[in-house]
Amino acid sequence: MFFEGERTRFFRPLNSSRRELVVACLRALYQRLHSPSADQHQNLNRELLRELLLPVVRDYQDNVIADAAADEFNVPEADDPQQLTTVLIRVLMADGWLEVFADRHGLVNAFRFSRPGKFFAEAIWTLDRPSRSRQRNMRGCRNALDAALEDKGDAHDIVDAFEYAENVIKDLSEGIDYFQELVRSLMQTALMHTEWSEFVEFLDRFQRDYARQLTSDNATLNRQAIRQKLEKLRMVPEAKFKRMDSQLHDVAHWAVAEFSGNSLYDWMLDLIEDKVDAACESKQPGFLKAMETYLKRVNDLALQSMMLRAGQSRHAYLAAIQKVAASTPDDQCRLLGGIGERIAASEVRLLDPSSFKLRTASQRRKAVTVSIRPRPSREERLAAAMARAESEAFSISNEEIAQALRADLRLFQHPLRLSTLPARTARDVTKAMQAVEAARTDAGGDFQVRKLPTRLENDSYIGSDYEIALKK
Numbered sequence: 001m002f003f004e005g006e007r008t009r010f011f012r013p014l015n016s017s018r019r020e021l022v023v024a025c026l027r028a029l030y031q032r033l034h035s036p037s038a039d040q041h042q043n044l045n046r047e048l049l050r051e052l053l054l055p056v057v058r059d060y061q062d063n064v065i066a067d068a069a070a071d072e073f074n075v076p077e078a079d080d081p082q083q084l085t086t087v088l089i090r091v092l093m094a095d096g097w098l099e100v101f102a103d104r105h106g107l108v109n110a111f112r113f114s115r116p117g118k119f120f121a122e123a124i125w126t127l128d129r130p131s132r133s134r135q136r137n138m139r140g141c142r143n144a145l146d147a148a149l150e151d152k153g154d155a156h157d158i159v160d161a162f163e164y165a166e167n168v169i170k171d172l173s174e175g176i177d178y179f180q181e182l183v184r185s186l187m188q189t190a191l192m193h194t195e196w197s198e199f200v201e202f203l204d205r206f207q208r209d210y211a212r213q214l215t216s217d218n219a220t221l222n223r224q225a226i227r228q229k230l231e232k233l234r235m236v237p238e239a240k241f242k243r244m245d246s247q248l249h250d251v252a253h254w255a256v257a258e259f260s261g262n263s264l265y266d267w268m269l270d271l272i273e274d275k276v277d278a279a280c281e282s283k284q285p286g287f288l289k290a291m292e293t294y295l296k297r298v299n300d301l302a303l304q305s306m307m308l309r310a311g312q313s314r315h316a317y318l319a320a321i322q323k324v325a326a327s328t329p330d331d332q333c334r335l336l337g338g339i340g341e342r343i344a345a346s347e348v349r350l351l352d353p354s355s356f357k358l359r360t361a362s363q364r365r366k367a368v369t370v371s372i373r374p375r376p377s378r379e380e381r382l383a384a385a386m387a388r389a390e391s392e393a394f395s396i397s398n399e400e401i402a403q404a405l406r407a408d409l410r411l412f413q414h415p416l417r418l419s420t421l422p423a424r425t426a427r428d429v430t431k432a433m434q435a436v437e438a439a440r441t442d443a444g445g446d447f448q449v450r451k452l453p454t455r456l457e458n459d460s461y462i463g464s465d466y467e468i469a470l471k472k
Helices: 019-033 046-059 081-094 115-127 137-149 155-189 197-214 219-234 238-251 264-314 316-325 329-343 378-393 398-412 426-440
Strands: 098-103 108-113 447-457 462-470
Touching (some): 019 046, 019 115, 046 081, 046 108, 108 115, 137 219, 137 264, 155 238, 219 264, 238 264, 238 447, 316 329, 398 447, 398 462, 426 462
Antiparallel strands (some): 098 108
């Protein structure tokens, strides 16, 4: 249970009358204790904690929710920054955000975040921090699979590839949330004034992060390469397959309890492929759509701003006339005199209509060129025939293979295994390698394909064994 013991009122400080102060102090504490610039050589004792929080308390002291319920933060004593800092430390301790531990070096009590306090403080701190992703997750996934294919590859490479694939989804989801937040902020502030600082920040972020995410680290561009490497990993020798599967049981403890099937190794490869497919088919299109929506809104506001500015200059004379009409005679003379001084430098010229002449469209001659295709020589025809024969030598249509499988299944009246199919000639090997694909993509839909836990290994190739049967 989460809400028990000292965590019974864990979120109470975030709902207090000085919630902005609490959030700012949690952000400052996390910055001091766990950020990249944190001082890890000195623990945070009570004096250092007060010195850290006191400037933040002074900055946010006047930020109080007027209609909030009475609590420790809106009592009269809380108007003093020193007293308010003491109250804040006491509340964070009582509600489970901070805890005390013994500093053996300084022989004093030091303060640190509790485990749940650290997790939630990190989330608050991260909201105002730019993304630290280097947009190399797709390439990292591909490189990890490359490492797994090597002779010295191990289960850690498979787990690394899975984590990279997960981060691809995470980065794209963060991008979608970022653009949706920009659109909401843009629509809220558009009625009052147009702020371009967020758009400039987006341009900087696009050049820094999103340009790589859409080019070198693009999910669609790397998808095929990752699929090919996954297929190669599914066809590794039996000894390496067993070694990797055994290592995964030791390395990926979380996956042992979650996977389903006969092999954790195959389950992890399928999971990586699912993550990459999800990034390509749903997350990346959603990311591009969110970016397009934001840019469209910015473009609409820019056009609206330009039209308003142009309208103001176009109707300036009308506004001046209305102002003159509403003024007293003395004010009219003074206003017209000022306008006259400003437009005295203007020069008006009228163009002679007779100087404009419409030109007729010139007629262009169309050059008709006739090219006679040269007749190929005997050697060229022979070379073309040989190239065509070589390209069609091992080209077997899936429909032909499906018809042969259907005939064999009806003849033998029992399922067929890939390991039992003939592999005497190159054409037989090609048919066996395409059998699963032909059965799955057959238009009739009467095949049933099941992956077997055994491995197929012959003189031509190594891979998983499958059973093909007709649906009943």
